[in-house]
Amino acid sequence: MKTSIENIAAVIAAAIWADGVYDPAEKITVEEIADALELDEKAFKAAVDKQVKALEKMSENQANAALKDAAEAVDDEEIGIVFEAAMQMLLADSELSRAEVSNLLVIAEALGIEEEDAILMLADMVKTEPELTINMED
């Protein structure tokens, strides 16, 4: 990956922090992302931990600004890959909710991905993950 581990970790941390907890399934998914993106697992886990801890202390505006800065630093050729990784993180609880879709669209916008493309990638992911449940509640 041309994009730095720190910037990828910041985008992934934003996806983790969407529900305010960093649970065991998300930690396993961090390992999966490191493997899929061919990142050093130990360094990536440490970077994600650091970003999650930083997010705990931020206001919503500060968190959005941090996401925007990290997303803008993602290499143009890798925005789709980083978005797929963020989607995998939101899939960690095997459920897709309105709030998660909303968060995904915020991440897509920060990465410069058009909404239509983000929805197509989400549809592709849903198609390939039969265990995923859809929660239409707020």
Add this chain to the structure above:
Amino acid sequence: MAVKKKADGTVDKRTKEGKEICARMAKARKAQNSLKNRIKRLFR
């Protein structure tokens, strides 16, 4: 002990048992290279 379920019959993911189920499913996705295969198919 039975896994706590929500009113709609789905597992309550906020409970310890629910989190364990999610972790097992995440491990299964990792073992199946779920993300790696999508990236390979779409971007590489």
